[in-house]
Amino acid sequence: MPITANNPNRQTWIATSSKTDFPIQNIPFGVFLTRDDIITIGTRIGDTAIDLGALHQLGYFEGIPLTDDIFLQDSLNDFISDGKKTWRLVRNRIAEIFDKENKALQNNEEHKKIVLFKLEEIEMQLPVTVGDYTDFYSSKEHATNVGTMFRDPDNALLPNWLHMPVGYHGRSSSIIPSGIPVHRPQGQKIIDGADSPIFGPSRLVDFELEMAFITTDANPLGEPIPVDEAEDYIFGLVLFNDWSARDIQKWEYVPLGPFLGKSFASSISPWIITLDALEPFRVAGPKPEKEQLPYLQTEGERSFDIHLEVAIQPEKGKPVKVCKSNFKYMYWNMSQQLAHHTINGCPVNSGDMMGSGTISGPTPDSYGSMLELSWKGKNPVQLSDGENRKFIEDNDTVIMTGYCKNKDVRIGFGEVSTKLLPVFKK
Known part of the structure; x- marks a missing residue:
C-alpha cells in the first residue's frame, strides 16, 4: 500500500510555518487533554492539534475498519495493536482530509470547532501505556568513550559489544512526558578512595541523548522476530532523555547492571513520529567491524538521518546548545535491536518502548551526555554569562530537539524539555 501521506507536494489548508516540525507530511500521533477536560488521541499539523476521536465520530474515517472507540482512549496501545496497514490507512486519510483541495472539513465551521484546537488549549499526555522498557547501549562512540574513562583505553569496548546489541531491562513506571519536572535522586555512592559508601543526593546527575521506538x-x-521483518512491528519514534545518576550507578551496577541510578526518571517527547513519515530520510548505518551472526545481519538502509540537539537552560539564563548529534551514528539499528531482544523467545507487546542508548557522534561537540562532554568533569561545559557545567545542577532545564530535513520537507519531533528540581522533601 503506497504512503500517499508523504507526498512532498501536498499542501494543507491549516495555517503552518515553513519552519514547522509538523507539516502535513508528518502526521504524528499523541494523546492530549482538551479544553473541555476530555482525553483523546490526536495528531498535529503546524500549531494546530486535531482530535481524532471527534473526527472519527463525525464520519471522516468511513471505509477504514476501526472500532468506534479506537481514538477515545487515554493511550495509543489499542490503535498500535491494529498494525501497520491500519496506521498507514489512517495517516493517508488524515492527509486527504487536511489537503487544501479537500473542502469537506475545510468548509464545515461547526465540525472544525469540534475537531481543531490551539496548542495552548491542550495538555499533552504520555502517548502509550508502557508495559516494558528496554534500554540498549548501541552507540560505538559512546561505549568507547565510557570504556576509555573507566577501563583500559586500549580495550574500551567489552568483548561482547561488537557481536550483539547490549541492553538491560528498565523501569517503565518512571517514564514521563515532556514538561514534567524531575527531582534529584538520592542513593548510595562511593567516594574515591573510600572503603564504605555514603548516602545522599546524587552529585553527578546527567542527561542521556537517546531516541526510543514503540x-x-x-x-x-x-x-x-526475524531481523528482516522487525520494522513491521515498529510504530514510530520519540525523543528520549534517559536521566542518569552517574555516582549512584557506578557503585551499584556490578554485577547486575543499572538500577536506582537510572530508574528515577526517563523523559520522552509526546508526539510519536511514525516510521512511515521517516521513510524519505533512510540512510545506511555504520559498517560492521566484525562479521555478525546471521540473525543480526541486515541489508539496505536501516537507519535514519535525524539531527539531534541538546540545550541546557539555567534557572536564570537562556538555553545554550551543548550537543549536536545524529541518530545515524548508531552502530546497531532498530531491526537488529528488536531481533536480538526476541531471539530467545521474549514476547513484545503493544506500547513497549526500546531506548537506543546514548547517541554520541565522532566529534566532542556530538557527545550525547555531560559525562562525555565534560569528560568526567575535567572539562566544564561553558554556558552563558560565565556559567559552566560539569553535570546538571538543580533548576537547570534540559531541552532535546530532533528533526529530519531534505530539499522537499522537514519532519520534526518537537522537543522533550525537563527541569531538574532539588531533592524531594516532605
Missing part, C-alpha cells in the same frame, strides 16, 4: 504486538512466547 512496538506493536509482535510475537508469541518462544517465537523470535
Whole structure:
C-alpha cells in the first residue's frame, strides 16, 4: 500500500510555518487533554492539534475498519495493536482530509470547532501505556568513550559489544512526558578512595541523548522476530532523555547492571513520529567491524538521518546548545535491536518502548551526555554569562530537539524539555 501521506507536494489548508516540525507530511500521533477536560488521541499539523476521536465520530474515517472507540482512549496501545496497514490507512486519510483541495472539513465551521484546537488549549499526555522498557547501549562512540574513562583505553569496548546489541531491562513506571519536572535522586555512592559508601543526593546527575521506538504486538512466547521483518512491528519514534545518576550507578551496577541510578526518571517527547513519515530520510548505518551472526545481519538502509540537539537552560539564563548529534551514528539499528531482544523467545507487546542508548557522534561537540562532554568533569561545559557545567545542577532545564530535513520537507519531533528540581522533601 503506497504512503500517499508523504507526498512532498501536498499542501494543507491549516495555517503552518515553513519552519514547522509538523507539516502535513508528518502526521504524528499523541494523546492530549482538551479544553473541555476530555482525553483523546490526536495528531498535529503546524500549531494546530486535531482530535481524532471527534473526527472519527463525525464520519471522516468511513471505509477504514476501526472500532468506534479506537481514538477515545487515554493511550495509543489499542490503535498500535491494529498494525501497520491500519496506521498507514489512517495517516493517508488524515492527509486527504487536511489537503487544501479537500473542502469537506475545510468548509464545515461547526465540525472544525469540534475537531481543531490551539496548542495552548491542550495538555499533552504520555502517548502509550508502557508495559516494558528496554534500554540498549548501541552507540560505538559512546561505549568507547565510557570504556576509555573507566577501563583500559586500549580495550574500551567489552568483548561482547561488537557481536550483539547490549541492553538491560528498565523501569517503565518512571517514564514521563515532556514538561514534567524531575527531582534529584538520592542513593548510595562511593567516594574515591573510600572503603564504605555514603548516602545522599546524587552529585553527578546527567542527561542521556537517546531516541526510543514503540512496538506493536509482535510475537508469541518462544517465537523470535526475524531481523528482516522487525520494522513491521515498529510504530514510530520519540525523543528520549534517559536521566542518569552517574555516582549512584557506578557503585551499584556490578554485577547486575543499572538500577536506582537510572530508574528515577526517563523523559520522552509526546508526539510519536511514525516510521512511515521517516521513510524519505533512510540512510545506511555504520559498517560492521566484525562479521555478525546471521540473525543480526541486515541489508539496505536501516537507519535514519535525524539531527539531534541538546540545550541546557539555567534557572536564570537562556538555553545554550551543548550537543549536536545524529541518530545515524548508531552502530546497531532498530531491526537488529528488536531481533536480538526476541531471539530467545521474549514476547513484545503493544506500547513497549526500546531506548537506543546514548547517541554520541565522532566529534566532542556530538557527545550525547555531560559525562562525555565534560569528560568526567575535567572539562566544564561553558554556558552563558560565565556559567559552566560539569553535570546538571538543580533548576537547570534540559531541552532535546530532533528533526529530519531534505530539499522537499522537514519532519520534526518537537522537543522533550525537563527541569531538574532539588531533592524531594516532605
